[in-house]
């Protein structure tokens with residue numbers, strides 16, 4: 001470790017953070033049923049008891065939680081507009097921390113009072129504002145400050161990283177990604193391949209799940225890399241797959257890629273602030289993320305990127321701007337680049353203070369409650385949702401009272417998922433979805449037939465989950481009556 005460098009982030013305890021299982025969730029529910037005297041595990045009263053007993057229930061009060069009446073397509077004859085909405089859409093856009101308002105106001109007032117002098121004044125000078133996020137964001141992704149930059153938006157950062165790290169040769173020119181990657185990743189990779197003089201047909205490999213399966217098996221990913229890695233320049237996977245909710249084994253994929261000489265990177269849009277990450281220890285080469293989902297920074301807010309410490313002094317060609325230049329001489333403006341080290345050298349523009357303010361606000365929440373504690377809460381919240389869906393909508397469940405059945409395409413293994421469950425319906429979602437929304441549910445549909453539901457460990461509780469199931473039951477009967 002060189003002079004003055006921060007110590008590496010804590011090494012993960014053992015192999016797997018989350019030790020939760022369906023059995024542990026069931027044991028927990030039965031224990032709470034015994035304590036409360038509420039015997040029916042599907043009873044709303046038990047959900048209320050679970051929420052009241054939740055040691056982390058107070059975190060919800062750190063957020064603005066939308067009322068049903070403020071959601072655009074709610075039918076006030078079907079739900080009390082003053083009641084809390086059933087907001088289970090944090091996998092698309094996280095809710096607003098109340099503290100963010102204060103941080104935003106602080107910088108708006110500074111702008112009003114001192115204009116340009118805000119760049120270099122105050123506790124958080126605008127020109128240094130991105131640096132003030134590095135420690136907190138580094139903790140969330142398991143990285144040293146030197147390995148992280150807070151900059152741009154996600155897909156832009158994908159381009160920044162691939163522009164620098166995707167260097168195809170005649171023998172090693174392929175980029176491996178999961179099939180049905182998020183469209184923005186897919187297009188970014190197609191364009192990077194073309195711009196480097198290769199063809200998508202020859203150089204883009206989208207790994208498909210087995211026939212009849214929704215998710216990729218880790219062993220199949222590793223096997224493909226082992227057999228074909230010599231032709232692969234870059235492996236670019238999502239950390240959590242946006243459609244299925246699958247959390248990929250980033251450590252194993254990275255090890256497999258490195259054994260074959262591949263560079264390995266991840267799109268952490270759905271993993272950032274959702275599950276604990278250890279990018280430094282997993283030896284990931286580079287990664288990028290947006291912050292507006294579980295990071296709760298607001299639509300389109302500032303993204304981030306990671307470049308492993310092994311590239312700290314690496315001067316490879318990349319997309320440059322004045323913010324790539326070391327701060328110590330940046331304002332000399334002699335147009336002689338003094339490239340910054342590590343992830344800082346991948347920045348291009350000066351930081352947008354209002355977006356950085358939102359990141360600073362969110363980090364104030366994560367300073368109060370470590371992600372490791374939230375991950376445990378998340379496992380039980382999502383495990384509870386899974387239990388209710390399987391019990392009340394499972395195709396073979398004796399307690400199913402509706403013709404409508406629901407299957408869960410997200411892996412059952414807690415090590416292979418975060419907050420989100422992707423629910424597959426036996427009826428068209430175009431009929432079901434509007435009825436959910438009328439009743440105050442905020443969830444999102446992803447064609448062809450999935451509705452994604454994400455009880456978020458920051459601001460959701462067991463009552464939100466149970467209320468969602470009640471609305472599902474109501475809608476299922478409506479859909480059947482009109483079938």
Ligand SMILES: Cc1ncc(COP(=O)(O)O)c(C=O)c1O
Nearest residue numbers: 153154155156182184242269290
């Ligand atoms: C996996 C994934 N990648 C990329 C994006 C797009 O990112 P942005 O529009 O912030 O560049 C999203 C959605 O926001 C996403 O879910």
Ligand SMILES: Nc1c(O)cccc1C(=O)C[C@H](N)C(=O)O
Nearest residue numbers: 091092093182242243269299300
């Ligand atoms: N960024 C979005 C937007 O501007 C409109 C609608 C959705 C989004 C999203 O972020 C989509 C999200 N990445 C997803 O997984 O679907």
